[in-house]
Amino acid sequence: MAQMNMIQALNAAMDEMLGRDPTVVLMGQDIGFFGGVFRATEGLQRKYGEHRVLDTPIAEGGIIAAAIGMSVNGLRPVAEIQFADYIYPGFDQIVSELARLRYRTAGDFFAPVTIRTPCGGGIRGGQTHSQSPEGIFTHVSGIKVVMPSNPYDAKGLLITAIEDDDPVVFFEPKRLYNGPFDGDPHKPAVPWSTHPNGEVPDGHYTVPFGKAAVVRPGSAVTILTYGTLVFVAAAAAAALGVDAEIIDLRSLVPLDVDTLCTSVRKTGRCVIAHEATRFSGFGAEILAIVQEECFWDLEAPIQRVTGWDTPYPHAFEWEYFPGQARVGRALRAVMENA
Amino acid sequence: MSQYIFKMPDLGEGTVEAEIVCWHAAAGDAVREDQTLVEVMTDKAAVEVPSPVSGRVIAVHGAAGDRIAVGAPLVVFETGAAAPDIAARAPNGAAAPATVPATAPATTVAEATGSAAGSAAARVMASPANRRRAREAGIALSALAGTGPGGRILRSDIEAAANGRPTPLPAAPVAAAPAAAPDAITEIKIIGVRRVIAERMSEAKRTIPHFAYVEEVDVTELESLRRHLNERRRAGAPAGDEPALTYLPLVIMALARVLESFPQCNALYDSARGVLVRHRAVHVGIATQTPDGLKVPVVRNAHALSLPVLAAEIRRLADRARSNRATREELVGSTITVTSLGRLGGIASTPVINAPEVAIIGLNKAMERPVVLNGAVAVRRIMNLSSSFDHRFVDGYDAAAMIQALKEFLEHPATIFIPQGASP
Numbered sequence: 001m002a003q004m005n006m007i008q009a010l011n012a013a014m015d016e017m018l019g020r021d022p023t024v025v026l027m028g029q030d031i032g033f034f035g036g037v038f039r040a041t042e043g044l045q046r047k048y049g050e051h052r053v054l055d056t057p058i059a060e061g062g063i064i065a066a067a068i069g070m071s072v073n074g075l076r077p078v079a080e081i082q083f084a085d086y087i088y089p090g091f092d093q094i095v096s097e098l099a100r101l102r103y104r105t106a107g108d109f110f111a112p113v114t115i116r117t118p119c120g121g122g123i124r125g126g127q128t129h130s131q132s133p134e135g136i137f138t139h140v141s142g143i144k145v146v147m148p149s150n151p152y153d154a155k156g157l158l159i160t161a162i163e164d165d166d167p168v169v170f171f172e173p174k175r176l177y178n179g180p181f182d183g184d185p186h187k188p189a190v191p192w193s194t195h196p197n198g199e200v201p202d203g204h205y206t207v208p209f210g211k212a213a214v215v216r217p218g219s220a221v222t223i224l225t226y227g228t229l230v231f232v233a234a235a236a237a238a239a240l241g242v243d244a245e246i247i248d249l250r251s252l253v254p255l256d257v258d259t260l261c262t263s264v265r266k267t268g269r270c271v272i273a274h275e276a277t278r279f280s281g282f283g284a285e286i287l288a289i290v291q292e293e294c295f296w297d298l299e300a301p302i303q304r305v306t307g308w309d310t311p312y313p314h315a316f317e318w319e320y321f322p323g324q325a326r327v328g329r330a331l332r333a334v335m336e337n338a
Numbered sequence: 339m340s341q342y343i344f345k346m347p348d349l350g351e352g353t354v355e356a357e358i359v360c361w362h363a364a365a366g367d368a369v370r371e372d373q374t375l376v377e378v379m380t381d382k383a384a385v386e387v388p389s390p391v392s393g394r395v396i397a398v399h400g401a402a403g404d405r406i407a408v409g410a411p412l413v414v415f416e417t418g419a420a421a422p423d424i425a426a427r428a429p430n431g432a433a434a435p436a437t438v439p440a441t442a443p444a445t446t447v448a449e450a451t452g453s454a455a456g457s458a459a460a461r462v463m464a465s466p467a468n469r470r471r472a473r474e475a476g477i478a479l480s481a482l483a484g485t486g487p488g489g490r491i492l493r494s495d496i497e498a499a500a501n502g503r504p505t506p507l508p509a510a511p512v513a514a515a516p517a518a519a520p521d522a523i524t525e526i527k528i529i530g531v532r533r534v535i536a537e538r539m540s541e542a543k544r545t546i547p548h549f550a551y552v553e554e555v556d557v558t559e560l561e562s563l564r565r566h567l568n569e570r571r572r573a574g575a576p577a578g579d580e581p582a583l584t585y586l587p588l589v590i591m592a593l594a595r596v597l598e599s600f601p602q603c604n605a606l607y608d609s610a611r612g613v614l615v616r617h618r619a620v621h622v623g624i625a626t627q628t629p630d631g632l633k634v635p636v637v638r639n640a641h642a643l644s645l646p647v648l649a650a651e652i653r654r655l656a657d658r659a660r661s662n663r664a665t666r667e668e669l670v671g672s673t674i675t676v677t678s679l680g681r682l683g684g685i686a687s688t689p690v691i692n693a694p695e696v697a698i699i700g701l702n703k704a705m706e707r708p709v710v711l712n713g714a715v716a717v718r719r720i721m722n723l724s725s726s727f728d729h730r731f732v733d734g735y736d737a738a739a740m741i742q743a744l745k746e747f748l749e750h751p752a753t754i755f756i757p758q759g760a761s762p
Contacts, residue, residue: 295466296470297466298466336401
């Protein structure tokens with residue numbers, strides 16, 4: 001077992017699948033010769049050749065459209081969109097073609113396309129390199145949406161995505177590429193090499209879709225979160241001394257409703273945390289489900305911690321980012337006497 | 339639209355801060371002028387603070403237990419043209435949505451609560467989990483008085499009702515485990531009345547050298563007087579008109595007489611100036627057990643009240659204190675305190691002085707005992723008086739003499755009603 005960061009774990013997943021399955025093809029801007037802007041595909045073109053690891057033009061609509069065509073003809077494309085902020089030119093292809101192909105053809109055709117894309121802020125990326133648009137995709141029927149928060153899950157979920165016969169949008173919280181991040185930008189960065197989830201098995205393994213991870217068991221309150229906010233939430237709960245059960249959703253669609261609701265029924269209190277904006281965000285969907293399933297067990301109104309409903313700012317990044325203070329405020333609110 | 343910042347008002351002379359007891363309004367609520375916003379606690383009294391304006395609450399400052407300085411922001415309102423006329427807004431809160439989604443989801447929350455406000459007065463406030471608990475326990479929520487913020491019914495209220503206990507002190511469990519194991523602990527934040535009690539008790543015990551003095555009093559004659567008055571009252575008055583007379587008003591009448599001769603016991607110590615202030619008027623604090631804890635409402639000018647007026651005043655004040663309706667004025671200004679635990683009075687006790695007073699008189703249980711009287715054993719009704727004095731200002735000799743004088747009045751109750759010049 002090797003200690004890896006998330007980039008290395010993603011690279012290992014693609015390396016494993018390129019080696020196992022001759023129909024797997026990688027494609028995207030600067031992923032081949034250059035190895036990707038975040039180095040996720042480094043060395044793979046050299047190892048598997050230009051016909052397996054393709055450099056594409058800067059045309060996201062074209063990348064996704066080509067991937068759909070290739071998938072219908074028997075390949076398993078893994079398309080990289082360099083930043084989730086750039087995925088919108090391909091949005092029509094994703095919504096109108098990719099998501100509906102199996103339905104539209106009554107199952108005659110299907111599209112095993114994986115779209116990898118780095119998301120989230122905390123890296124001084126401003127409004128064009130920091131967005132968290134996962135909620136836009138969870139709203140589209142016909143695609144699966146996942147977001148790992150650590151190297152182990154990243155490799156296992158990416159292999160599951162590539163092997164899945166239906167389209168998957170695979171979000172990579174880029175602030176977590178190099179280490180877990182507790183939301184305090186002034187602390188020295190912590191590398192994955194010191195974290196248990198930085199241990200990544202060699203070879204093939206999968207992390208299933210539709211299965212959330214209980215990061216920390218607890219009894220006082222359930223925190224439902226994913227991506228960058230997993231570690232922020234854990235640090236906020238620890239700082240307050242609240243015995244929080246922290247659940248990393250990992251897979252947004254399909255969603256592990258059982259694990260979420262079992263926990264909320266146990267604790268009676270729920271905080272939902274994500275980096276994306278609040279209004280019509282994915283947190284609203286979770287909140288609705290928890291309310292429907294756990295209403296008679298709720299001790300207090302469910303709280304949401306999210307980014308503000310503004311574009312991701314160029315300045316004031318740490319005022320925008322939902323850090324420990326905001327999670328702490330929600331925890332205190334939900335713990336108030338009831 | 340304009341904002342109105344409501345600052346903590348001056349709640350009485352010398353008040354520099356007040357502690358939030360519970361909020362009756364939250365951010366997003368529409369409130370009318372004079373509607374109660376928040377209950378706060380000064381060093382003596384719980385005070386309900388009414389809203390100075392009509393409008394929508396944007397923010398409230400401070401949680402239960404927090405102390406807010408007089409003059410510090412308490413509530414921020416949105417008032418003016420778009421401010422809510424609750425009734426007009428209720429049916430369709432569709433005024434703003436077009437601009438809401440992008441920037442201000444908080445407004446939609448306010449919208450929702452605003453439209454519900456019309457029926458809020460009649461609605462019982464309780465979390466879903468507590469509604470389920472009440473249903474399972476067969477308790478009607480509408481029959482409970484919530485002790486939570488805004489009168490919300492808490493888990494502890496339901497458990498108290500289920501156990502037939504009175505509603506306990508409002509407490510904020512920091513992390514109450516849902517299913518309490520036998521060895522589970524409960525953390526209770528010391529706020530509100532309890533914090534005031536705790537601070538005053540500590541202060542009194544820390545600064546005052548207590549001199550305790552216990553004496554037994556033969557109240558056989560007092561008892562026969564009391565019984566006579568009760569029977570006469572029952573014969574004359576319509577049934578159920580007035581509750582029975584207790585020892586307390588009689589003792590206070592006697593005490594007022596005694597203090598004419600012992601002014602050093604009817605005094606307040608002003609520690610800031612180092613001055614002992616003797617009072618001619620006798621304002622008697624009555625230590626009263628309430629659901630929130632110990633309170634001391636004050637019978638003012640007890641020396642000037644007749645027995646029935648005094649008895650009625652004691653009952654009125656105790657009722658107001660127990661139902662948390664006593665005003666600040668009714669809870670301050672005592673010059674001496676009497677504490678009586680009634681049937682729980684025991685044989686002797688060591689009462690804590692209600693600073694800055696210098697004396698507290700405790701009544702123990704009155705019961706029939708065999709006593710030697712004129713060389714023979716007789717059955718007499720005996721009650722002990724357990725009192726404490728501030729030994730800095732009241733010498734043991736004077737304290738003992740004062741209690742002996744009180745004893746004499748109580749053992750010969752007719753003398754209580756004889757003016758001083760005529761007494762032996």
